[in-house]
Amino acid sequence: MSDKDQPTPESEKNPDSPVVTDEPATDAPEVDPHDARGERSRSLLREITSGDALAGVLAVFLAIFVGSVMIAAIDEGVHETAGYLTARPSDFFAAVWEAISGAYSAMFRGAVFNYNLTEPAQQWRPLTETLKFAGPLILGGLGVGLAFRASLFNIGGRGQMLVAGGAAGWVGFQLDLPLVVHLPLAVLVGMAAGALWGGLAGLLKARTGAHEVIVTIMLNYVGYYLLFWALTKEWLLKTPGSVNPKSPPMKDSAVLPDVLGEQFNLHFGFVLALIAVGVAWWLLNRSTLGYRIRAVGQNPHAARASGINVGRTYTVVMMIAGSLLGLAGVNQVLGTVPSGVSLDLDAGIGFDAITVALLGRSRPLGILAAGLLFGAFKAGGFTMQASENISVDLVLVVQSLIVLFLAAPPLVRAIFRLPAQEAK
Amino acid sequence: MSTVTAQPTPDSGGLAPDTAVTPTRGAGARKLPIALGVLTALLAGILLRSSHAGDTTFQLAAESDFVTLPDIVVPSGPTAWVMVVICLALTAEAVRRMLAHLRQPGWIPIAFAIAWMTGFLSWAAADGRIRLVSLLGGAVALAIPLVFGALGGVLGERAGVVNIAIEGQLLLGAFAAAITASSTGSPWAGLVAAAVAGALVALILGLFAITYFVDQVIVGVVLNVLVVGLTNFMFRQVLTPNAETLNSPERLRAFPIPILGDIPLIGPILFRQTPLVYVLYAVVALVAYALYRTRWGLRVRAVGEHPKAADTVGIKVNRTRYRTILLAGAIAGLGGAYFSLVSVAGFNREMTGGAGYIALAAVIFGKWDPIRATLAALLFGFATNLQGVLSAIGSPVPSQFMLMLPYLVTIFAVAGLVGRSRPPAADGVPYRQQ
């Protein structure tokens, strides 16, 4: 990922990546040995051969490899051929290859291009599915990533999505309004609810010092039971005469319109996600609020001593984060699943968003790319489950492994026996 | 990836309250009286809004006690009001102590809690029957995974490793217990497997958090996702097709302890449980003793408070942390066995349902102390069981709000409204040697 578009150079650094030190200052060893890891020149070539970029690619490769092992391990054909492995190893390897290539080609058919079909529109349909899945992942990733930039860990995506989805859903089926009013209103109410739920964690941190990790985790469950309760009240979200905790479907005037016509599931939520990426990019890199968010995230003490209200920044950033995750919830309720609000409306996106933000390194464009990748995983995963009978949960495993490996480049380098970046 | 790899400074690492935002001060003395006052008003409000006529029966006895305790039958309304008066008196005492700048003794909240609960139950169960034994005994049973998880969390954090992965340890523990108990035919082997599984998750946590300095909270969260993915995958691909051989463990049955189990009230609550509960008692006692009274415990706490100081006196910081979290993981993993060997027989997708996060809540609410965390976990178990009991007798409180309680209490706790909790100083801060 290039940082060319960023006005600030890599401002968060991996402690194990080479520290760029300035020209040897004349007052040289006046460097605290704890901080100093010496200066190194960072040439592009070195960056690629031994730097994080390679480690990143290898992290993805490693995770996919583990996924492949899992696919092979559960495959019937592989089991059979393993029985006579020593007699005819070629059979075994052929079976392994078949299982793995079958799985990944199914993923490709489900996520990008289905070459088994003939009509071009149908062939490319999987790509639109990928975008559909990517939309909320990008929105959620932005919500988590933005908070990361303020050094806040927003694990409350699930709660923020549920509360926002419930609120937007309430507007979506309880009110009768023309489309131009109804849809924006439902979206805004949803975002506001998400902002409230996120902002609560920020406010508590600002006022009492309560750690946002704990508060957001707990608010996930509070939000869940709140929605559960709302689904038992007719004046809120309950479907009259039904015992299922599910609301009535959304009115047509509150449903996000399709982008590419009726034959595709891709709806306006993805466009909202793209807009959000642009807004978040501007916010972080060009606005003063973003500057303050980054300052608070990197050194709240210095920010405070420079007249920045740290507590207010926490609250504001969590409100923005909550509204973005809220938008992800709205995307589900008014777009992907308009048949009614239910307790699983978050579809795991609240946690997926964390992996998206981490893979995207908390940068809007990175998050866009990570969201598209994981969206493709999801779309492909469902096809893989349907055609190859391999559980879509495999995607979750690969996804979390990517993030883990990515977070520890030295581990990846050790696995591949690459030279360590640092001569210790 | 700022948060993944940022090097936390001692005051910003882990879960300590942020020092850059100054907490509102001086609220400490006022908290208790205010909390008691609000709760008393709440109870009175409930009674005023809908008073129930009739009697409430508190059943104390279970079968085969030495002596059968009689039922206690009380008139609902009056009893509840008497309890309101007692609550009021306790609140007044707390206010008096606050004005006189005296310390608030521990018995006030405890007495208040009992009186409040009695009042609430006699109102909620008007014309009904509260079986104390099943209410409290059930609470203990439901608290099993929470206590195991919380002890695992306390141990890890006391050594300076934040463990958000309790949920993952419980889930993998449940999975391993089911599969091992089914294939070996022995639930005991299942328990061992659960412990090993928990330790395995801890090992990965350690690899990333201790050896590679990855942010511990992030590793924990991602590990939880990983375990969910892994167990879901295995459940669908392996367990479901082979349910007969791999997912039908023998259930751990209740095993009443002779004599102890026959003590009225206490016996049936504490000593007619499954063997896992007796293991739990032993683990709680051992952890509490070891942490405060042994060399091992002193070193674990030193490593969690000030790793560099520990290093300078020759303690291997990271080795100590590894050992501690492996043990902690094994304990948490044991708790996972509750789900697939005690609660039901067999594993199911995401069957821990967030218990790991409640355990985490208990760690914080219990102020990183094994005994207090155990009590907090029991309290949360009680809240959950109470919800079940109340909805069974048709109580007017929406069950969702009862289920919300542990989480709300924890938010209040970290916000300092229920006593400020101070985590170990180096909690969540990786230790780097030059």
Add this chain to the structure above:
Amino acid sequence: MRLVLRGITKRFGSVVANDSISLTVEPGEIHCLLGENGAGKSTLMNVLYGLYKADEGEIELDGQVQHFTGPGDAMAAGIGMVHQHFMLIPVFTVAENVMLGNESTGFAGALDVDAARERVTEISDRFGFHVNPDALVEDLPVGVQQRVEIIKVLSRDAELLVFDEPTAVLTPQETDELMEIMRQLKEAGKAIVFITHKLREVRAVADRITVIRLGKVVGEAEPTASNAELASMMVGRPVELVVHKGEPKLGADALVVKDLRVTDLAGHAQVDGLTFTIRAGEVLCVAGVQGNGQTELTEALLGLQDDVSGSIKLDGLELVGRSTREILDAGVGFIPEDRQVDGLVPGFTIAENLMLNRSFKSPFVKNGSLRLGALREFAQKKLKEYDVRARDIDSLAANLSGGNQQKVVVARELSRDLRLLVAAQPTRGVDVGSIEFIHKQIVATRDSGIPVLVVSTELDEVVALADRIMVLYRGRVVGIVPADTPRETLGLMMTGERPKDLKDVVA
């Protein structure tokens, strides 16, 4: 025990912290390691103590070559270290701290706390330390905490004791007591390494002096050497110990502080009724041992303390009750005592750091968005003007040396329209070249008619910069005295004692 270090070399990346250092310490002697901040003294001792691994060279104790893999080995070999930042666990008792890592246990691994308690009492009595083994360390005064560190070392039967900058946090009186303890230990036959950069202390106790500069041994000196001789060895060139400044051109009363009180979270008054005035064009230096209310005073001036009463008037404008932002906008410049914590955002570039306290209004902000062009231009200019040695304005602050980091802070603060400059420990951890530069800037600020408040725990700096000196002790003013007050008097005042014939000076 006789210690010989031979050719010790330690590198951090390409920075050579220790360059082939050789050293011999005999039993029964106090051997001083003298050097500037960052000369490599602490690194050397951390190598000796097994905390760092040397890249080259060997350590020999009583003729035996040692291979330490950690502090445990060093301790077992009889080396004890009294660390600059105490290695004590605040929530443990004295006995627990002393026994840690060296615990005696009874049945089932149970701790033998009584044995530890006895050991503490025994050592404490032997040296007259008066330490209660059951006190929590966090409740003890700094001086006593240091004694706990010493007890910890002695309880392990150390024969070679290393004191790493032990006096930084002590009052002059406590310092004297420590010197006495060191002499006692020497009498008892221990070998002592005393690391410091304070010339006075060296000459008071040292038997031998080794001077280190830029990671190398530059020579040995006798305790009889003069301050100027030692200083020039330390720095490598003749050093002017004075700052050249003219007579102050005093203006009207600019900063008027009346009855200022700052209370901390625990309810203790950290600043207790301060009243003083600074006139335009004057430097008032606040002297005192660290922790006597200086930090709280400067933070109160900047609106960073919550519980403040009294009055702070700057050119008639009341500052108490205003937010930090309002105070900064009113023209207060602030060089915080710890630039890493309060002064800089390490992950920001130099340019970004230069606008840290101007993120709300012009010149770098327009309608809520950043004016990056204006910022770059400004940063280029300041980089030159303040002689910040960095590749360019996009270098991260984290990668600058301490001196250059401090110059960035100074550049930021002095390039606004100031009405008051508050400089706390402006040259702490900064090389000599930068010290001279920063001192000149402070004097120039004063000469342009701006009132300046300098807080420093270094008496040399106080004397060099001050027009008047205010001595603080436990949050109160001991006295406000002229800059030419004798050091002995200042030292006495720093212990809270006020000479009888002392008269406060009003500028």
